[in-house]
Amino acid sequence: MKDLQDLAIGATDGTIGDVKNLYFDDDAWVIRYLVVETGSWLSSRKVLISPIAAGTADWSTKLLPVSLTREQVKNSPIIDSDKPVSRQQEMDYMGYYGYPYYWGGAGFWGEGASPGVLMSGYSSLGVGQSLEQPEVAAADATAHHDDDPHLRSCKAVRGYHIHASDGDIGHLQGLIVDMETWAIRYIIVDTSNWWLGHQVLIPPQWIQEVSWADGKVSVNLTRQAVKDAPHYDAAAALDRKQESRIYEHYGRPGYWESGE
Structure with missing residues (x-):
């Protein structure tokens, strides 16, 4: 946990900031989000980065690359990382980045074991777009709106x-x-x-x-x-x-x- 909190997060066009905390799913015991404190370029605002976007960490430089641009991060939904994250906020977040929901499957990430499977096929989509039909996405959102995402702070435990x-x-x-x-x-x-x-x-x-x-x-x-x-x-x-x-x-x- 300490090593992860020392990592810098690198977008495709520059540094985003440093990892300050992580949120884990206390049901599956999986890291769901990195809490990243941005630099002066975004007024040190804290943003959430999903492992879905993460590449392979370079431990020699303590850098974790992510398949996001700084502009995407800048325009992402504002979520107060000091308060519990709701399922609705997660839905807004996933919808913005065009990610499918990670919950509901038999694996750690949907039906798969690794978060990268949720990125497959989505790289050609624009921000906020999804492969789901609007009717399906709307029904899914209604069904899971009040779910407890079971998110906990690694620092807090x-x-x-x-x-x-x-x-x-x-x-x-x-x-x-x-x-x-x-x-x-x-x-x-x-x-x-x-x-x-x-x-x-x-x-x-x-x-x-x-x-x-x-x-x-x-x-x-x-x-x-x-x-x-x-x-x-x-x-x-x-x-x-x-x-x-x-x-x-x-x-x-x-x-x-x-x-x-």
């Missing part, structure tokens, strides 16, 4: 208390995001309150309940299982071998085995 089935185990230090699907693969748990200060990774699928009002996350693991789990080293790259060790420790199949 940092520091949440983590509870095992038999007691406290630490606090949420950060999130690890799969940049291909933008799925949150792990929450980083800092156990320094209880043990020797190491960090461990827990997949969000093992979360039983989140009390947003109290800032508490309950997981269906024991304290001992978490204590004995492989330590996470933020300075080292997380590869499939290390991920396998985590799942093997808990005796559970990896997400890659189920095609997630």
Whole structure:
């Protein structure tokens, strides 16, 4: 999460600004929007950028390119990023950029696993145009107008208390995001309150309940299982071998085995 918040966002014709926060879907545990603070060119206004437009991040320069122009961003719907984002605002946003809705399918993004599938076939359209017939789009908008988009701030959840089935185990230090699907693969748990200060990774699928009002996350693991789990080293790259060790420790199949 910290690395993502350090990224600059580059449009096709110049820099847009820097990532200051991210909104994730607390139902699917997927990043839905980057909150980007623009520079002086747009009076430092905060705008939302969907991973649908994102390219491949260049970590050496800390730049994430997006398939948008600065003019598109400038004229995009104004959404107050300090307030909850409604489904209607999402519809306006998607309609403006000509994106299909990401909700309603079996995948993370519609019927697909990656946000790029929602961009396919849309690049030739103008701003605000959609492949959907007007009648279909109108019916869809009416049906989902009052849906809860389940969007949460990544910044806000940092520091949440983590509870095992038999007691406290630490606090949420950060999130690890799969940049291909933008799925949150792990929450980083800092156990320094209880043990020797190491960090461990827990997949969000093992979360039983989140009390947003109290800032508490309950997981269906024991304290001992978490204590004995492989330590996470933020300075080292997380590869499939290390991920396998985590799942093997808990005796559970990896997400890659189920095609997630």
